[in-house]
């Protein structure tokens with residue numbers, strides 16, 4: 001009997017151990033999968049546009065409107081370009097053929113014949129003036145049409161409806177771009193490391209840009225969108241396009257604006273409407289994560305105290321403890337660290353970030369879990 005009881009206890013203990021091990025394993029995977037999800041969104045909304053693959057090639061290449069159009073306007077620009085090429089190609093090829101014919105047909109055959117010496121042929125001159133003129137007129141028709149189209153978005157797009165149109169105020173400054181989304185109330189510019197943030201747009205949703213400058217003249221140019229527009233101080237220029245391809249698109253300032261002009265990059269990310277909803281939620285909580293971020297990423301070598309951090313995290317969730325807010329905090333910490341790792345502005349800080357990123361992140365993840373699992377404090381009467 002005793003033996004049997006002992007065996008049973010052993011069995012129960014073993015089962016319990018297995019169960020605990022299973023629980024731990026599942027918990028481990030879920031945390032890992034969770035951070036992977038955060039990292040996936042960081043890569044989606046703020047990709048490293050200078051990232052190189054294992055062969056040293058850029059992961060995100062600069063695409064152009066002709067070979068890889070990524071908007072309706074770019075598609076029109078590409079079509080226009082092929083049409084122009086088709087119309088003008090005979091003017092390139094025909095003279096070369098005629099030149100070969102003349103060289104062959106009127107060559108010196110050694111029979112004493114004298115070459116012709118006439119200078120003019122009015123009919124011929126009229127023809128080779130009129131035909132190119134006609135070609136220019138033919139080509140100008142679709143070009144004017146496209147230039148006109150570029151001015152204003154299609155009338156069927158309701159620009160007051162955020163599901164139909166994204167309106168962004170674009171402000172150039174030496175040497176970065178600031179973006180303000182009108183409907184969404186989002187303001188972005190440079191990230192935690194002072195690097196340019198991408199303009200995030202929605203696939204198939206018409207985008208209107210109102211472009212201006214804070215200082216000197218700039219130009220907002222993303223070749224794959226087929227858009228290049230000047231930015232002047234005290235004035236607005238307008239353009240629009242509808243992204244037709246999801247992905248990362250690079251551009252640059254296209255108006256010489258000072259010593260940093262060459263590195264006044266533009267990047268833009270086209271996402272689905274669902275992803276954009278996540279993006280909006282992240283932006284809504286962003287400002288509230290600053291204090292926690294500052295505490296977490298103190299000077300090189302310094303470590304944030306658990307107590308200070310916990311107080312800030314608790315305060316952060318006092319406003320609302322939703323999943324979206326939780327995800328936003330984890331996202332911004334990961335995104336900020338990702339930016340700092342990309343650009344070593346301060347060498348010591350950069351090395352510190354590389355070395356301590358994982359432990360700091362774990363510290364925060366732990367704190368978030370603790371704060372959210374602890375019972376809500378009773379609101380004080382004050």
Ligand SMILES: [Cu+2]
Nearest residue numbers: 253255257261
């Ligand atoms: Cu510039």
